[in-house]
Amino acid sequence: MFPTRAYDCPLMARVLSGIQPSGDLHLGNYLGAIRNWVEDQGDNDAFYCVVDLHALTLDIDPAELRARTYDTALDLLAAGLDPDRCTLFVQSHVVQHSQMAWLLECTATMGELQRMTQFKEKTAGQESIRVGLFIYPVLQTADIVLYDADRVPVGDDQRQHVELARDVAIRFNRRFGDVLVVPTATIPTTGARVMDLQHPERKMSKSVSSPLGTILILDDPAEITRKVKKAVTDTDGEVRYDPEHKPGLSNLLELLAVATGRKPAEVAAGYTRYGDLKTDTAEALVELLRPLQARRAELAADPGAVPALLARGAAKAREVAAATYDRAAEAVGLLGPA
Ligand code: TRP
Numbered sequence: 015m016f017p018t019r020a021y022d023c024p025l026m027a028r029v030l031s032g033i034q035p036s037g038d039l040h041l042g043n044y045l046g047a048i049r050n051w052v053e054d055q056g057d058n059d060a061f062y063c064v065v066d067l068h069a070l071t072l073d074i075d076p077a078e079l080r081a082r083t084y085d086t087a088l089d090l091l092a093a094g095l096d097p098d099r100c101t102l103f104v105q106s107h108v109v110q111h112s113q114m115a116w117l118l119e120c121t122a123t124m125g126e127l128q129r130m131t132q133f134k135e136k137t138a139g140q141e142s143i144r145v146g147l148f149i150y151p152v153l154q155t156a157d158i159v160l161y162d163a164d165r166v167p168v169g170d171d172q173r174q175h176v177e178l179a180r181d182v183a184i185r186f187n188r189r190f191g192d193v194l195v196v197p198t199a200t201i202p203t204t205g206a207r208v209m210d211l212q213h214p215e216r217k218m219s220k221s222v223s224s225p226l227g228t229i230l231i232l233d234d235p236a237e238i239t240r241k242v243k244k245a246v247t248d249t250d251g252e253v254r255y256d257p258e259h260k261p262g263l264s265n266l267l268e269l270l271a272v273a274t275g276r277k278p279a280e281v282a283a284g285y286t287r288y289g290d291l292k293t294d295t296a297e298a299l300v301e302l303l304r305p306l307q308a309r310r311a312e313l314a315a316d317p318g319a320v321p322a323l324l325a326r327g328a329a330k331a332r333e334v335a336a337a338t339y340d341r342a343a344e345a346v347g348l349l350g351p352a
Contacts, residue, residue, distance in 0.1 A: 026057070026058055026059045027057075027058045027059070027164045027165050028058070028059045028060075028061070028161060028162050028163050028164050028165070028195070029054050029058040029059065029060040029061065029163060029164070029165045029166070029167060030060075030061040030062070030063065030157065030158055030161045030163035030165075030166055030197075031047075031051060031061075031062055031063070031166060031167050031168060032062070032063040032064070032065040032068070032105070032154070032157050033047075033048075033062070033063075033064060033065065033086060033090070034064075034065055034068055034069055034086075035064050035065070035066055035069050035079065035082040035083040035085070035086040036069070036082065036086070036220065036221075037078075037081075037082040037085055037086065038085075038220060038230050038231075038232065039086070039089045039093070039230065039231045039232075040218055040219075040220055040228045040229060040230050040231065041208050041218060041228075041229040041230075041231065041269075041299070042208040042217060042218030042219060042228075043231075044093060044231050044306075045208050045269075045272055046169060046202070046207070046208055047167070047168075047169060047202070048090065048093045048094075048095075049093070049094075050167055050202045051090075051095060051100075051167065052093060052094040052095060054100075054167060055095065055096060055099040055100040056099065058165070060099075060100040060101070061100070061101045061103070061161045061163070061331060061334075062090065062095060062100055062101070062102050062103075063102075063103055063104070063105050063157055063331075064083055064086050064087055064090070064102075064103070064104045064105060065105045065154075065157065066079060066083045066104055066105055066106050067105050067106050067111060067112065067153060068105070068150060068153060068154070069082075069083075070146060071144060071146040071147045071150050083104060084320060084321075087102065087104065087320050087323075087324055088310060088313055088314060088320050089231065089232075089310065090102060091309070091310075091313055091320065091323065092231075092306050092307070092309040092310035092313060093231070093306055094306075097323045097326060097327060101327050101330045101331050102323065102324070102327045103324060103327035103328045103330070103331040104324055104327075104328065105157065107324065107325075107327075107328035107331070107332075108160075108328055108331045108332050108335050110156075110160055110332070110335035110336055110338070110339040111153065111156050111157060111160065111335070112153075112156075113339055113343075114156035114159065114160050114335075114338070114339050114342065115149070115152055115153045115155075115156040117186075117342055117343065117346055118152050118155050118156055118159075118182055118186065119149055119152050120346075121182055121185055121186050121189070122149075122151075122152050122155070122178070122182050126178060126181065127148055127149065127151060127152070127178075130151055130174060130175070130178070131174060132150075132151075132171070132174070132175070133147065133148060133150070133151070151175045151178050151179075152178075152182070154175050154178075154179065155175075155178060155179040155182050155183070158176070158179045158197050159179065159183050159194045159195065159197070159338065160334070160335040160338045160339065161331070161334055161335065161338070162194075162195040162334070162338060163195065163197045164195060164197065164198065165197065165198055165199075165200050166179070166197050166198065166199050166200065167199075167200045167201075167202065168199055168200075168201065169201070169202075170201055172199070173199050173201060176197060176198070176199035177199070179197055180196050180197060180198070183195070183196045183197065184196055186342075190342075190345040190346055191345055193341055193342050193345045194338075194342065207268065208265070208268070208269065209261060209262075209265040209268075210224070210227035210228065211226065211227040211228070211229070211241055211242070211244070211245040211246065211262075211265070212224045212226050212227030212244075212245070212246055213227055213246070214245075214246060214261035214262040214264075214265045215261055226241055226244055227241075228241075229241055229242075229299065231303055231306060231307070232307060232310070233303075235300040238296055238299050238300050238303070239296040239297075239300070242266070242292050242295050242296035242299065243292050243296065245262060245265070245266060245292065246262045247260075247262040247263045247266070247288050248260055248262060248263060251288070253267075253282050253285040253286060253287070253288065253291060254282055255267050255268075255278040255279040255281075255282045263288065263291075264278065266291055266292065266295050267279075267281050267282050267291070269295055269298075269299060270291065270294060270295040270298050273295075273298035273299055273301070273302040274298055
């Protein structure tokens with residue numbers, strides 16, 4: 015009957031994730047998500063997508079969207095995604111995303127989309143809400159099911175969207191047969207929880223943080239050092255890993271720990287003074303990002319390199335996506351072209 019991943023390749027899980035081209039990756043993105051993507055490449059059949067169509071739901075300047083899409087791909091390659099071991103592509107390069115989204119929009123309901131917390135948050139107090147923002151999670155469902163993804167590595171904030179993808183895929187299958195692979199979200203438990211250096215009670219995030227609280231992966235050594243030195247701590251003077259009572263200091267310990275492959279509590283034992291901890295944390299982060307920055311500079315020096323890699327990724331992605339879309343289109347009763 016309908017081929018699914020389980021039959022094609024029982025040993026490797028198909029993994030798919032997406033990232034918005036929001037520009038300027040920060041340490042939170044890198045340590046919390048992208049590093050896991052890099053690790054997943056080896057043992058999985060991994061597809062990673064820069065979701066430029068999703069970015070259209072924001073008010074974004076066209077030239078800026080184009081530049082950020084390129085930059086995000088560049089950052090991902092610099093961070094270690096390897097086009098020989100994964101499929102990296104831009105969402106809009108594969109037309110099936112929009113086509114599949116329509117089939118799924120005819121399956122999803124207003125009620126379930128209205129329940130999405132991200133939608134509610136993004137539209138709170140707004141008078142005029144774009145339809146794109148409302149159906150954003152259905153486009154995300156299309157991203158996932160087009161690649162027969164078994165597993166979707168995402169942050170906790172995307173759990174609800176992947177649940178929706180499951181519900182929609184299950185409903186589609188019930189109506190039209192066993193067409194779509196039902197995905198599962200995997201939330202990394204080992205990835206670092208990187209907090210804002212100025213507001214250590216909240217996650218490092220470009221949209222809500224002060225620039226001083228966010229370390230960008232492209233920050234130069236002086237900038238990294240300046241931000242770490244200015245990081246908010248506390249006044250009790252004791253170096254101890256205690257995220258609840260000492261969020262700022264614990265964040266520094268956590269950063270130094272992930273950068274050096276140790277545990278935060280273990281790291282804490284080596285310090286009595288905040289200043290020393292900050293010096294070493296800054297140095298470790300500079301070293302952590304140095305190879306990534308060097309790779310990025312190398313790739314950026316050849317303006318044709320990234321577009322060529324993305325074209326290759328899109329060609330691979332298209333093959334899988336087209337097969338799934340054709341299967342779904344046939345199942346719902348579209349008369350295919352002769
Ligand atoms: N909505 C996700 C985010 O904002 C990005 C995304 C789009 C995505 N399509 C996806 C994530 C498919 C996982 C799978 O982070």
